Amino acid sequence: MTQQGVRWTADQVLALAPDTASRKAGSKLGAAGPWSQAGSSDEGTVWGLCKGSGSKPYQTVVDMSDAAGTAYKCSCPSRKFPCKHALGLLLLWAGGDAAVPVAQPPDWAEQWLAGRRKRVEAKAADQASGSAGSADPAAARRRAERRAERVTAGASELEQRLADLLRGGLATAEQAGYGMWEETAARMVDAQAPGLAARVRELGAIPASGPGWPVRLLEECALLHLLDQGWLRRERLPDGLAATVRSRIGLPASADGPPVRDRWLVLAQYDTVDPKLTTRRIWLHGAESGRTALLLSFGAAGRAPELALPVGLAVEAAVSAYPGAGQPRAVLGERFAAPAPAAVRPPGVGTEQAAAAYGEALRADPWLDAVPVTLEAVVPVQDGDSWQLADADGDAALPLSATARSRPGLWRLVALSGGAPVRVFGEHGHRGFAPLTSWPEGPGEAVPLC
Incomplete structure (x- = not known):
């Protein structure tokens, strides 16, 4: 059981x-x-x-306490x-008491549980006592200054390459092929500007992206130029926008916002994978x-992040929030209770308000791809080869992104709606709306769509 004595649903288990x-x-x-x-x-x-x-069964134990x-x-x-095996065991447990009765744990499970709790207590004690020690502030400042100099040199070089x-x-760009962009990205890595390197690599894929690629390439070059100029003139920017530029460049930052204690509803969880890294996004x-x-949490190639x-x-x-104008990224601090079922739902807005929210967010962060938004009382509607989420009581709609249209979750959303209004949480940006989780208008569990 969870601490509240309520078992998880199958969907909640599979979300892990x-x-x-x-x-x-x-x-x-x-x-x-x-x-x-x-x-x-x-x-x-x-x-x-x-x-x-094999001849021996696998010993599986899960601790949610x-x-x-x-x-x-x-x-x-x-x-x-x-x-x-852990997922299967949790699904079996979610099914009821008959298959997984309340009992005393066997020795092999009890040993692992005891060891885990000792490690958790030791980690908490280390954090409380500050055993890691404080870094030399003067040395940290010198390192930051040297890195800033390298980033400035890289940004200046990138400006010249864009001008050329x-x-x-x-x-x-089409004739030169991807090699030109990869070499430029490598130069940005050498300059310790991973954010610039990632954007340069994205430029390299645009010439092969189909009709209209020159327009898309020009748009992305303009955004990259804006980021370069933001860094080169960062002293003139407001503090919030300067923090956003540093984040987009790829400089490390600490979550220095005041801790906000709350009961945080898990809205969505999904992973994006590249050859070197798995990135997990969890919306609260x-x-x-x-x-x-x-x-945000990360795992090496082939390994899922630990946070789930x-x-x-x-x-x-x-x-606690990270610095930056309008940045939603935060870090999960002390947890006071294990995750438990909740009846709360996020408040929703109409499709026109969602589009306006994205436009407003771009003023604080011009490089923003999407904003989190919950749509209230919308119906999935097919329009030719595309799909939209239309206001049930209006004549406005938001198109679904191409990625969303290719996900199996679209059909789960259509089945959940059945032509009736639903509440949908997702990410909305210039590529369209990507639904991540939905709720029926009446009583019902959250349904993951990704």
Whole structure:
């Protein structure tokens, strides 16, 4: 059981899956067949033995009792967290008491649980005592100054390369191929400006993106030029915009905003994967503060990030914001209770208000791709080959992004609606609206769409 004595739903369990393959494999293990000696405790731990291909069953245990977060342990060789066995065990537990009765944990599970709690207590003690020590402020300032000098040199070089491109004509970008952009991106990495490097790599993919690519390339070059100029003239910018420029350049920053303690509803969780890194985005809504916060966590290639919060649950915790004008990114601080089901839903707006919110956000951050928004009382409508979310009581609509139209979650949204209004949380920007989670207008659980 969770601390509130309520079991999670299957959707909340599957929201923890690190990828689609794990979700499918875990679903197959959510039945009693492969499991033996499964049990749970009132405090929020679940364990069981799962029959695998070897002679010994896999020992699987999940701990949801600690406010520090859900943790998993399995004797299988998988490097994914949670693995398919942990997902299957949680699905079995979500099904009811019959398959996973309340019992005393076996020795192998109790040993891991005791060790985990000691590590959590030791980590909390270290943080409280400041055992890491304080860094030399003078040395840190010198390092920051040296890095700023390298970034300035890189930004100046990038300005020259953009000028050469425009002077020679955009057609030269198609002829030169991707190698030109990769070499420029490598120069930005050497200048310790990873944000510039990432944007340069995106430029390299535009000439092969289909009809109309010169217009898109010019637009992105203009935004990159604006970022360069923002850095080179950062002393003249307001503090909030200067912090946004530093963030877009890729300079590290600390979450120095005052901690906001609230009951945070988990709106959405999804991963984006590239060859080197897995990035997990978790959107939260404060039930009392009304704030929307974005948590980012990262995992090396092939490994899911450790932070996982099931969609539709709420966690009482302190959240601190990162600097920057209009930046929703925050860091999750102390947690005061384990995630638990919540009846709260984020307030919604109409489609016209959502479009206006994105336009307003661009004033603070011109490089913003999208803003978080909840649409109230909208209906998914097909318009030829595209889809829109239309106001149920109006004549305005927002187009869905191309990415959203290719996701299976679109059909889940259509099925949930059935032509009736629904509430939808997602990200809205210049590429359209990407739905991430939906709720029926009446009583009902949150339905993840990604």
